[in-house]
Amino acid sequence: xxxxxLAKNVAKRVVRLGAVPASRFSPAIATYTSxxxxxxxxxxxxxxxAETRKLLDIVTNSIxxxxxxxxxxxxxxxxxxxxxxxxxxxxxxxxxxxxxxxxSLSIQIFxxxxxxxxxxxxxGIGMSKEELISNLGTIARSGSKQFVEQTATSADSTSSRxxxxxxxxxxxxxxxxxxxxxxxxxxxxxxxKKLAHRWSSTGTGEFTIEDVYVNEIPGVSNHGSRITMYxxxxxxxxSDPQRLKSIIKHYSxxxxxxxxxxxxxxxxVQALWSRDKKEINDGQYKDxxxxxxxxxxxxxxxxxxxxxAPLDLKVLLFVPFFHSEKFGMGAMEPGVNLxxxxxxxxxKPKDLLPDWLRxxxxxxxxxxxxxxxxxxxxxxxxxxxxxxxxxxxxxxxMLEEEKKNDIEKYKEFYLxxxxxxxxxxxxxxxxxxxxxxxxxxxxxxRNAGELVSLDDYVSRLPPEQKNIYYIIAPNRESALASPxxxxxxxxxxxxxxxxxxxxxGIDEFVMSNLKAFAGRNIVSAENSGAIEAMPNEGDDADxxxxxxxxxxxxxxxxxxxxxxxxxxxxxGEERVRDVRATKRLRDxxxxxxxxxxxALRRMLRMVEQAxxxxxxxxxxxxxxxxxxxxxxxxxxxxxxxxxxDRAKFVAEQMYDNALVAAGLLEDPRSMLSRLNNIMLQSxxxx
Numbered sequence: 001x002x003x004x005x006l007a008k009n010v011a012k013r014v015v016r017l018g019a020v021p022a023s024r025f026s027p028a029i030a031t032y033t034s035x036x037x038x039x040x041x042x043x044x045x046x047x048x049x050a051e052t053r054k055l056l057d058i059v060t061n062s063i064x065x066x067x068x069x070x071x072x073x074x075x076x077x078x079x080x081x082x083x084x085x086x087x088x089x090x091x092x093x094x095x096x097x098x099x100x101x102x103x104s105l106s107i108q109i110f111x112x113x114x115x116x117x118x119x120x121x122x123x124g125i126g127m128s129k130e131e132l133i134s135n136l137g138t139i140a141r142s143g144s145k146q147f148v149e150q151t152a153t154s155a156d157s158t159s160s161r162x163x164x165x166x167x168x169x170x171x172x173x174x175x176x177x178x179x180x181x182x183x184x185x186x187x188x189x190x191x192x193k194k195l196a197h198r199w200s201s202t203g204t205g206e207f208t209i210e211d212v213y214v215n216e217i218p219g220v221s222n223h224g225s226r227i228t229m230y231x232x233x234x235x236x237x238x239s240d241p242q243r244l245k246s247i248i249k250h251y252s253x254x255x256x257x258x259x260x261x262x263x264x265x266x267x268x269v270q271a272l273w274s275r276d277k278k279e280i281n282d283g284q285y286k287d288x289x290x291x292x293x294x295x296x297x298x299x300x301x302x303x304x305x306x307x308x309a310p311l312d313l314k315v316l317l318f319v320p321f322f323h324s325e326k327f328g329m330g331a332m333e334p335g336v337n338l339x340x341x342x343x344x345x346x347x348k349p350k351d352l353l354p355d356w357l358r359x360x361x362x363x364x365x366x367x368x369x370x371x372x373x374x375x376x377x378x379x380x381x382x383x384x385x386x387x388x389x390x391x392x393x394x395x396x397x398m399l400e401e402e403k404k405n406d407i408e409k410y411k412e413f414y415l416x417x418x419x420x421x422x423x424x425x426x427x428x429x430x431x432x433x434x435x436x437x438x439x440x441x442x443x444x445x446r447n448a449g450e451l452v453s454l455d456d457y458v459s460r461l462p463p464e465q466k467n468i469y470y471i472i473a474p475n476r477e478s479a480l481a482s483p484x485x486x487x488x489x490x491x492x493x494x495x496x497x498x499x500x501x502x503x504x505g506i507d508e509f510v511m512s513n514l515k516a517f518a519g520r521n522i523v524s525a526e527n528s529g530a531i532e533a534m535p536n537e538g539d540d541a542d543x544x545x546x547x548x549x550x551x552x553x554x555x556x557x558x559x560x561x562x563x564x565x566x567x568x569x570x571x572g573e574e575r576v577r578d579v580r581a582t583k584r585l586r587d588x589x590x591x592x593x594x595x596x597x598x599a600l601r602r603m604l605r606m607v608e609q610a611x612x613x614x615x616x617x618x619x620x621x622x623x624x625x626x627x628x629x630x631x632x633x634x635x636x637x638x639x640x641x642x643x644x645d646r647a648k649f650v651a652e653q654m655y656d657n658a659l660v661a662a663g664l665l666e667d668p669r670s671m672l673s674r675l676n677n678i679m680l681q682s683x684x685x686x
């Protein structure tokens with residue numbers, strides 16, 4: 001009788017307070033209220049375990065890089081609760097049928113700037129009183145206690161924390177980074193729907209837990225949870241709805257349940273990488289690409305795949321239509337985000353793809369990732385390397401297939417992104433051969449603007465040619481006019497030998513790194529071995545020389561020896577280390593061969609200067625190998641006039657001309673005085 005009377009009094013009080021309409025209080029309700037009162041003993045104060053208190057201190061003060069990630073943690077917890085409810089509902093463990101209820105599952109967030117509070121609600125599985133005490137009052141046995149002990153004794157607690165695999169529920173505690181008090185109210189979908197529970201703590205050493213009426217939890221009915229954070233004065237930014245929307249779009253945009261902030265929907269884009277690509281159209285891919293990149297262009301190519309073994313991966317990558325580096329905006333940041341179960345773990349990690357693939361955009365999701373305690377980065381570097389290897393191989397395969405299927409479309413891509421592939425050819429030795437197949441160049445035997453691959457070049461090689469030849473020049477006209485091309489432009493067969501024409505400064509480094517392709521050496525046309533490598537070209541050159549020149553226009557062997565000795569003495573050891581005759585030239589008097597790259601010298605010198613350690617190593621040009629053409633009129637005349645003073649000026653100018661052709665003369669102003677003397681001598685003779 002006493003209990004019933006007490007129940008009626010409480011019911012009347014609740015009605016007076018306006019918590020529940022009077023019409024809802026029937027004898028049955030009074031009975032339920034009486035039962036609730038019998039179970040409730042008022043707030044119960046409990047202490048956190050010692051290791052939990054230490055963990056709270058670490059979470060609150062040092063474990064997370066950015067305070068804003070507490071939103072990600074709490075939203076992820078709510079999403080897990082919703083997923084558990086959906087699963088339990090399908091199994092028939094919940095109080096409700098599965099029909100229609102799953103479609104209303106959601107996460108609601110309410111920010112109140114005036115009260116400086118933040119509230120997160122979900123209608124998920126909820127928790128019983130025992131679960132609240134177990135899950136929020138202690139740390140699960142998954143290495144957490146050892147972590148706390150390690151950080152307490154280690155001199156470098158940061159490195160200790162980074163060494164712990166964080167697959168345990170510390171995400172909830174991140175709320176104490178921004179809140180001076182946290183209240184967690186919950187109704188379990190598996191328990192008595194008439195009873196709810198409230199957990200509350202200031203994040204110090206204790207927490208309270210009590211039974212409450214279900215209708216005392218605004219926004220939650222039947223099942224779910226409500227977290228209320230009373231924010232610190234220093235964290236008022238997290239009561240701003242716009243700030244919250246920005247954070248959610250960054251970290252939790254692809255959570256599979258609807259999220260709203262003050263009743264405004266936030267996550268409106270689906271995680272397409274988790275869906276079957278057969279279900280997705282081009283328009284959806286375009287919208288997703290523009291959402292994750294913030295760009296307005298359309299992707300050129302896309303790569304969508306998933307693997308289950310040996311790694312669980314869901315990947316959606318894009319090649320943009322253009323890149324920003326060509327506008328002088330500096331090197332781009334990596335463009336691929338790392339997710340785990342559709343929640344952002346690390347934004348654009350630098351180790352996920354090599355630097356030369358920084359133009360790739362998209363998302364990689366893996367459930368296999370062991371995460372650091374803060375869930376802000378992947379823990380297992382060896383696993384990341386395996387994921388990285390899978391991604392690189394898939395991207396290269398995709399580009400090779402695009403090249404094979406539509407060469408014109410691929411050429412458009414190549415002209416835009418070739419610098420990245422060439423960087424890869426210089427840096428990524430493990431994938432150099434695959435990258436080499438993607439490179440395109442102009443050719444001496446093709447029309448201007450037409451691009452060929454190394455495979456194309458090799459397929460046209462005559463059986464006797466063992467090398468792939470290339471030449472570096474500012475443009476096509478300069479390349480074809482180079483004296484180094486003369487030996488390739490008139491072969492015994494009457495056809496010109498093909499030479500790849502390279503116009504980009506990085507091309508020389510690419511070829512130096514590749515060294516060979518498809519079993520053939522890659523050789524510069526400026527190499528002295530080029531003539532020897534061209535079968536029978538030397539003999540053919542001699543025959544043509546004999547036909548077009550008379551005996552008095554070609555030096556004899558003894559005259560060649562005399563001129564070589566004179567040139568060595570005139571130019572000096574500081575300029576030439578060897579002078580010799582060559583059969584490779586037709587219309588030029590001399591060339592420099594076996595020289596180091598002029599572009600490489602300039603680059604290394606700039607590096608030294610940038611580092612404020614200009615040693616002068618690349619300032620003075622080392623002695624060169626000068627090859628002369630015994631059939632050229634200038635060489636013949638120089639032999640005849642070598643005893644005259646003007647012959648010295650001609651020899652020096654011929655040497656500098658050869659340096660210009662080789663790209664080795666850094667300051668042409670050094671020639672001006674000599675050129676003036678040569679012109680003066682020419683006028684006096686007239």
